[in-house]
Amino acid sequence: MSVAANNVHHVIPLDQxxxxxxxSDNLISLCGNCHxxxxxxxxxxxxxxxxxxxxRMNRIK
Structure with missing residues (x-):
């Protein structure tokens, strides 16, 4: 069963x-429950x- 990824999560929060x-390196698409x-x-x-x-993101950069 698949669930729509209808939320965008900022991995490193915008306030930081x-x-x-x-x-795009800081954004991931998630369903509501995963978000x-x-x-x-x-x-x-x-x-x-x-x-x-x-x-994980800091290791990529």
């Missing part, structure tokens, strides 16, 4: 790097999974 807003796994919606911080993606 607003200059990466439209950088929610990247953020703690209560405190607006990245989850452990979200931080892992930031580390």
């Amino acid at each position: 790097r607003p200059d990466f807003k439209f950088s 929610d796994k990247m953020h703690d919606r209560i405190n607006n911080k990245l989850t452990k999974l979200g931080v892992e993606w930031v580390k």
Whole structure:
């Protein structure tokens, strides 16, 4: 079963790097449930999974 990826996630959050807003290297398409796994919606911080993606992106650059 496939789920539509209808959310764009900024791997490095915009409040940290607003200059990466439209950088394709910083964007991933996710479904709503997967996007929610990247953020703690209560405190607006990245989850452990979200931080892992930031580390992954920093290795690429």
